[in-house]
Amino acid sequence: MVASDLLLILAPTIQMTQEKIITLVDTIATKALGEKLGAALGPGSVILLTGDLGAGKTTLVQGIGAGLGIRELIASPTFTLVNEYHEGRIPLYHLDLYRLETGEIENLYLENYWEGKEVTPGITAIEWSSRLPYLPIDYITIDLQPDPSAGRVAIIKTTETVSLPPL
Numbered sequence: 001m002v003a004s005d006l007l008l009i010l011a012p013t014i015q016m017t018q019e020k021i022i023t024l025v026d027t028i029a030t031k032a033l034g035e036k037l038g039a040a041l042g043p044g045s046v047i048l049l050t051g052d053l054g055a056g057k058t059t060l061v062q063g064i065g066a067g068l069g070i071r072e073l074i075a076s077p078t079f080t081l082v083n084e085y086h087e088g089r090i091p092l093y094h095l096d097l098y099r100l101e102t103g104e105i106e107n108l109y110l111e112n113y114w115e116g117k118e119v120t121p122g123i124t125a126i127e128w129s130s131r132l133p134y135l136p137i138d139y140i141t142i143d144l145q146p147d148p149s150a151g152r153v154a155i156i157k158t159t160e161t162v163s164l165p166p167l
């Protein structure tokens, strides 16, 4: 085998991102998905959430909090921009960009959260993440969509080097 053959074999693997589609029949299922992520993900993990109002983004973050061992009530940080929780295994930074324009976000140094600069590295979960003007190198995206059965469907993707726990 010559080097170019090897590249042909490797190239699709290198470019591929993981994709998982999970049906969430009810609120409990959304929380359970979050819990698995919260129990397993390491410091510096970033979860970019998309999906309309009422899609279940905050519910998923509540599950992440439970998986981290946070007992405090997790509510949407729509007016506060970011809520920080420090009582779990690692910190949870819960951001909601709903009320912000992309141009306003640039000067907020949100990357400090996922780079662990001036904060203890933890999990950063971002609602309305499509408003971010820049992205971390590695992240997980979770798009929540309504399912015809009245539940939700989660479409989960990751950048190359992120490994997901069994979900």
Ligand SMILES: Nc1ncnc2c1ncn2[C@@H]1O[C@H](COP(=O)(O)OP(=O)(O)O)[C@@H](O)[C@H]1O
Pocket: 024, 025, 026, 027, 028, 029, 030, 051, 052, 053, 054, 055, 056, 057, 058, 059, 060, 076, 127, 150, 151, 152
């Ligand atoms: N899989 C699901 N099936 C049905 N309802 C759900 C599901 N997941 C969450 N919900 C419900 O959807 C509502 C809105 O959820 P929320 O997490 O506040 O949405 P968002 O943060 O995306 O606006 C809540 O009442 C929640 O209980």
Ligand SMILES: [Mg+2]
Pocket: 057, 058, 076, 127
């Ligand atoms: Mg919300």
